[in-house]
């Protein structure tokens with residue numbers, strides 16, 4: 077049975093001159109990422125126990141207040157999970173042939189995701205992206221930098237940037253060629269239990285998938 081995640085707000089800060097919303101939802105703020113700033117409604121009054129979360133119990137996350145262009149971060153199995161509400165413009169850009177030609181594994185052929193999200197948007201619903209937020213190089217947490225250009229220069233297309241050694245991913249978590257990270261960001265098991273509530277850590281009933289079979293978590 078899934079636990080409901082309790083929310084804590086975290087920082088909303090500037091990057092490249094544009095505001096980024098970065099929100100942490102966790103029972104116990106296990107990673108302590110960011111400082112409290114942005115307004116975010118409580119998702120639930122429940123506060124799952126640390127050991128329950130660490131054991132990998134599924135968590136339900138209400139996305140009804142997540143606006144297009146925003147990302148939230150939840151913890152599952154003590155790992156950061158990114159959930160992004162992508163805009164129509166961002167979804168269109170993910171299909172740009174020029175951008176796709178720059179990716180190492182644009183079709184997600186390496187087993188870095190469950191089979192039910194092996195598609196161009198790497199998700200169940202195109203607008204909602206769910207990723208394990210751990211760089212496949214050496215395990216840093218990439219930064220959400222959805223705006224093209226900015227501090228990363230005109231060649232930056234928007235996506236995730238890992239400042240540790242410069243790895244870059246698009247807004248589907250697909251890694252670009254020529255960076256240290258070898259694989260796309262992993263996608264955890266998940267499915268929607270309502271129109272805007274996603275359950276992290278559990279597959280759709282029709283799709284068995286072992287998260288531990290992913291090539292590199």
Ligand code: FES
Pocket residue numbers: 211212213214215216238239240241242243256257
């Ligand atoms: S850990 Fe991300 S680039 Fe090295």
